[in-house]
Amino acid sequence: MSSDGENDDFFFEDEYDDASDQGEMMEDIDSTSEPDVYDALSPALEEAPQRKPYDVTWKVKTLQEIIDMQNKEITKIQSVLEVPASSAAILLRHYVWNSEKLQEQFWNDPAFALNEAGLSPPSSPSTRTIPLPQSPSRRSNRSIRSGPSSPIRRTRSVVTSGPFECPICCMEFDQQAINKHTYSMGCGHRFCRDCWTEYLSGKIKSEGESAKIQCMESGCGRIVREEVIDELVEKDISKRYHNLLNAAFVADSPNLRWCPHPNCEFIIECSQAPSRMLNQIVPTVGCKCGHDLCFGCGYAASHRPVLCKIVKLWEKKCADDSETSNWLQANTKECTKCQSTIEKNGGCNHMTCKKCKWEFCWVCMGPWTEHGTAWYQCNRFDEKSGIDARDNQAKSRASLERYLHYFNRWANHELSAKLDAEFYQKTEKKMEQMQNSGNLSWIEVQFAKQAVDAVIKARTTLKWSYCMAFYLKRNNMTELFEDNQRDLERAVENLGYLLEQNISDTESISKLRQDITNQAAYVQKRHDILMDDTLKGYLERRWEFTVDI
Structure with missing residues (x-):
């Protein structure tokens, strides 16, 4: 040069x-993610010849x-x-x-x-x-x-x-x-x-x-x-x-996205997920590294059936309100007489409920008269401002309880799905036991692993379904959504119970295998019903949310 x-x-x-x-x-x-032979049990169902109207095609480069x-x-x-x-x-x-x-x-x-x-x-x-x-x-x-x-x-x-x-x-x-x-x-x-x-x-x-x-x-x-x-x-x-x-x-490039999973250098190409369509589809794609991701927002896993914007709002709310919940638990208590929420705003442990005037000890929650400090007097209470405060407090408390209802269930399914490694280890040991006790081949005991896959997949969907339910407006469509959610959750719990059963003899292995296989098929069916109805609902604009999407 x-x-x-x-x-x-x-x-x-x-x-x-x-x-x-x-x-x-x-x-x-082009490096396509479509398998050479169509397999109904393939994890990349999105690339199957008969695509759903809410699915997208993609290529891995x-x-x-x-x-x-x-x-x-x-x-x-x-x-x-x-x-x-x-x-x-x-x-x-x-x-x-x-x-x-x-x-x-x-x-x-x-x-x-x-x-x-x-x-x-x-x-x-x-x-x-x-x-x-x-x-x-x-x-x-x-x-x-x-x-x-x-x-x-x-x-x-x-x-x-x-x-x-x-x-x-x-x-x-x-x-x-x-x-x-x-x-x-x-x-x-x-x-x-x-x-x-x-x-x-x-x-x-x-x-x-x-x-x-x-x-x-x-x-x-x-x-x-x-x-x-x-x-x-x-x-x-x-x-x-x-x-x-x-x-x-x-x-x-709007049609390219890096796979967000660690140590993966593949790039996903998808032209069917423009930003203007993200209020109608949830563009889940699969990488050659074996993981799914959302092409719309780059989330490092599938968050179906929830829209990308709802996921962002939910995660932001969880980051904010989880701290709020922790603060309330540390700094507020319930009045032992009228159950009103009380905040300790001073160093003295002599507390007086502004609603029922009950005096108690902040430390032991017992009556203050037993502490020998009857000389303590509290300031005069403004009745009007107290009523307003109680109304606002009741609304805030109800809003927080509603959020915690959905958050606790969301977090529970998230934790359960994260324990899949331990779940797989237990299942593999049980598969070995069935091989030794029932004279079954390794392929014949794969039903247990497939059942665990169905449980984890369903729990991930249930986790995000609670996120969606939190933002849904109450109407008939919401009732149907929650019915499908309830049926899938019940089926998952039943399958999880069967997978935890002990094996005693060859006859019990045969029956357990049949029960697990049938229940796993039912879980898959309920999962598909929830997913199909919800994702089609976006295209048909059936869902109404409390936030602008």
Whole structure:
């Protein structure tokens, strides 16, 4: 690479063909999550041939496929606009990879498009610029040629004579050392290579920047090209830089999302879950790592049947109101006579209920007369304000009790689902026992594992169903929803009870196997009824919520 990069965003005329050849990339290969053979028990039911109207299709892509997608688009723009690959990449990133918008803007006003993206406008071959070393901030004059038909040449900055002093570290370089130890981009701002390296490394490593790294000169919006960064920084920082570029590409695309699970590098592509549809569908997709996720909000698991916005509201409320619940339990108590909620607002343990005037000890909740401090008097009570306070307190208490009703059940199912590892271990031991006691093969005892899978799946659905129920308005549709919820919960509890049964002899194994198989099928049926009715209800707009979705 040349140490000088004046107007270096454009090729020499004789270099263009070679660069185009090097830019050819392989076609994007789709990695689909659809199984080769349809299996009714496959966890990726969403990709089955007969999709439900509320399901979405998706593809699982590797990082290399994402890189190929970028290179394919860069090569296309490079050819159409007749700019080098690095310039095409900067233009595409500025226009958020919207090639149509980029081309429209470029053909209308190429100088404006290039300047907005942080690039220099094309220069005439006859235009040469000689910036003075002592004035690195001085801009070069350029003539602009509109249209892609004319060949674009690269002009170079030329230092005439005399030493050069780096504006950052004040290191001085003689004429022979300038080209070797300093670098200037097309904007003409020259700095020593050590300062460039430190600046670029800090931007990438500490600040996590990639596509928007600009020239060090204050007020200069020139974007640093990829090849410049690759040459000036260490290999590990260069690798991080390109990883950040790939992450930015995925973040900028509405149809791509990283799998959020730890140590997974797959990317999900889905074009059927735009933000405007997230009030009607819950776009659950599956990754090749074996985990599900919500493509709409990026939640690291399936939260069906609840909409993404409801999930966010619920989690925020849980984060806020769980602390409220803890505070109430620590700082309030019930009057032992009238059951009113009382807050201790002072250091004295002599408490008087404002509702029934009952005096008691805050510590033991016993009558205060037994403590021998009858001299204590409390302030006069304002009856009117007391009534208002009691009404507001009753409303707040009722609201909190309603929230705790749903939160406790939500948390209970969440905890039960998290104990699946222990549940699996117990089931595996029981499967081994059935093999030894009933002379069954390993495949014949798989019904127990399938039953555990059904329980965990149903508990996850029940957990989120309580989140949905909290925000539902009370009407006939809500009653039907809660009936389906109740039936599934009852079926799950019955199946869980059967899985906990002890095995005594061969006859009991046979009966238990039949009972578990039948109950697991019933759980799956009730699960499908709840899920199908709820998700279709979004499309039919049957559900009404207490919040705006």
